[in-house]
Amino acid sequence: MKFKSLAVAATVLAALAGPVSAQIKEHVFKVGIGLSEDHPQALAVKYFAEQLSAKSGGKMVARLYASGSLGNDVSMTSALRGGTLEMTVPDTSTLMSLIKPFGVLNLPLTFNNEQEADAVLDGPFGQKLLAKLPEKGLVGLGYWENGFRHVTNSRRAITKADDLVGLKLRVIQSPLFLDTFNALGTNATPMPFTELYSAMEQSAVDGQENPPATILASKFYEVQKHLVLSRHMYSAWAVLMSKKTWDGLSAQEQKIVQEAAREATLYERKTIRAFSDKALAELKKVGMQVTELPAPEQAKLRTKLQPVLAKYAKEFGEDTTGELNSELAKVRGSAPAAPAAAK
Numbered sequence: 001m002k003f004k005s006l007a008v009a010a011t012v013l014a015a016l017a018g019p020v021s022a023q024i025k026e027h028v029f030k031v032g033i034g035l036s037e038d039h040p041q042a043l044a045v046k047y048f049a050e051q052l053s054a055k056s057g058g059k060m061v062a063r064l065y066a067s068g069s070l071g072n073d074v075s076m077t078s079a080l081r082g083g084t085l086e087m088t089v090p091d092t093s094t095l096m097s098l099i100k101p102f103g104v105l106n107l108p109l110t111f112n113n114e115q116e117a118d119a120v121l122d123g124p125f126g127q128k129l130l131a132k133l134p135e136k137g138l139v140g141l142g143y144w145e146n147g148f149r150h151v152t153n154s155r156r157a158i159t160k161a162d163d164l165v166g167l168k169l170r171v172i173q174s175p176l177f178l179d180t181f182n183a184l185g186t187n188a189t190p191m192p193f194t195e196l197y198s199a200m201e202q203s204a205v206d207g208q209e210n211p212p213a214t215i216l217a218s219k220f221y222e223v224q225k226h227l228v229l230s231r232h233m234y235s236a237w238a239v240l241m242s243k244k245t246w247d248g249l250s251a252q253e254q255k256i257v258q259e260a261a262r263e264a265t266l267y268e269r270k271t272i273r274a275f276s277d278k279a280l281a282e283l284k285k286v287g288m289q290v291t292e293l294p295a296p297e298q299a300k301l302r303t304k305l306q307p308v309l310a311k312y313a314k315e316f317g318e319d320t321t322g323e324l325n326s327e328l329a330k331v332r333g334s335a336p337a338a339p340a341a342a343k
Contacts, residue, residue, distance in 0.1 A: 023252035029062045029086035029245065032070030032079075034193045039217040040275045041089060041237065042066050044144060044268035048239075051260035060256060062087065068194035074173060081137035083244035089144060089237045093174045098136045101320040102129055107312060108180050108305050109298075110324070111234040114145065114273065116331050121236060125327040130238070139246040141261035144268040146211055146235035147276055151228050152220060153207030154200065157291050158228035161300035170196050170208040176312055180232070181209075183308045184301065200224060211235060212279040213272055221286050229292045232301065239265070 031048075035041050042064060049062035070076055073090035077098075080088055096103035104110075111117045120126055121143040130140030151158060153167050165185030171177035173190040181188035189205055199205045200223040207224060209232070215221065239261055246254065284290055293301070313321040 023250040024056050024059045024256070025250070025253070027060045027249070027253070029060070029241070030065055030070070031062050031087040031089070032065045032076045032085055033089050034068045034072055034076075035066060035214065036217050037064070037066040039066075040213055040268060040272040041144065041146075043271055044264050045089065047267045048260050048264035051263050052256065055256045055260055056253070060253065068192075072192040072194050074192070077138070077240065080240055080242040080245075083137075083242055085242065086245045087239075087241050089239050091146060091172060092143070092236050092238050093172050093177065095133075095238060096174060096176065096316070098138075099129070099132045100316050101132065103174075103176050103312060103316040104320050104324050105129075105236060106174075106176055106233055107309060107316075107321070107324075108233050109231075109302055110328075111148075112332075114147075114234075114269075116328060117145070117234050117236065118269070119331040120324065120327050123327060125323055128323075133238075133240070134243050137243045139241045139243050141239040141241060141258060142265040144237040144239060144265060145272050146237055147213060147272060148231045149209045149211055149233045149235050150215075151207060151209045151230050151232070152215060152224040152288075153226050154203070154224050155206050155226070157226050157289055158230070158293070159291050160297045161293070161304065163228075168206045170199060170205045176308075179308050179311065180305060183304050185304075196220075197223065209233075211276060212283060213276045216279040216282055221283055221288050225287075225289060227283060227288045227290045229290065230301070231298075 031045050033041055033045065045062065045064045049064070052060045052062050070085060071079065073088070073094045076085055076088040077090050077094060079085035092102050093106045096106075105121075111120075126143060133140045151164065151169065153169070155167060156163060158164060162185070166187070168187040168189055169181055170191045171181050171188045173192065178188045178190060191199060191205070196205075196208055197218060197220065200208065200220065207226075208220070209230070210218075210220075215224075215227065241257070249257065280290070
């Protein structure tokens with residue numbers, strides 16, 4: 001009797017599931033990233049794949065291709081637009097060449113902490129930016145944290161703003177990053193992330209700037225001696241899918257992808273924050289000399305960056321910059337902030 005009841009229940013469940021599963025076809029999504037397979041970003045892609053498989057009954061598969069095996073952020077984003085790659089997770093700064101307003105997320109010294117960034121990115125402002133992507137052949141599934149960026153170099157400890165002057169630093173291939181670091185007195189050198197380690201190893205550049213998780217996972221401590229906790233920029237990744245791929249999915253499949261991406265976003269942020277705390281301790285343990293900029297020196301950075309903030313507030317759109325500051329003011333529970341250029 002028990003077995004008969006179970007059989008009936010299984011039949012009913014199958015009948016109920018039928019219409020939904022019929023809308024789910026087999027799909028394989030290649031997900032290319034520039035970072036190593038043990039980095040929190042890669043772990044989050046694997047988590048996304050697990051969620052995707054579980055929600056689709058194993059029909060939808062995401063396969064990770066790490067360490068730049070499919071290209072760098074710029075070339076992989078281009079591949080998504082052309083429909084030759086399904087997914088990638090680039091730094092949002094690389095999107096500003098396609099959609100200028102994305103650049104406001106990287107304006108120097110904007111966010112005070114991770115919670116502010118979460119609220120702005122997950123709120124109306126961040127979603128409005130993602131809504132601009134389809135016109136460029138991309139679909140945004142959310143934002144993952146890279147973290148606050150810090151400077152490393154092989155030449156000297158940085159204890160004051162002027163210690164940065166003269167260093168040859170690799171930066172992301174973005175005019176904002178170039179102008180930011182040139183304004184701070186460094187010789188800013190744009191370069192794909194995939195070429196960075198060997199460039200530092202061969203002393204083609206003195207250093208670079210990235211969050212602790214990336215510095216540790218990429219083993220930059222092997223070729224860099226000094227780390228200053230400069231917190232000069234907050235950096236986020238955009239989880240992207242090719243619009244050609246997205247448009248080929250049913251409504252049910254799109255919903256599954258969105259749900260899996262949201263769960264992976266919460267997982268990624270939790271994972272990278274824990275990893276970043278451990279990474280800093282580990283970097284000290286393996287011999288990196290870590291310094292912090294005192295508040296007066298951090299203020300000097302802001303003063304040096306005023307022309308850059310003024311230039312890019314206009315370039316990215318003063319309306320967009322104003323919206324960002326208004327959103328930050330709401331998050332902080334204060335009156336609307338002054339424009340980024342006047343901070």
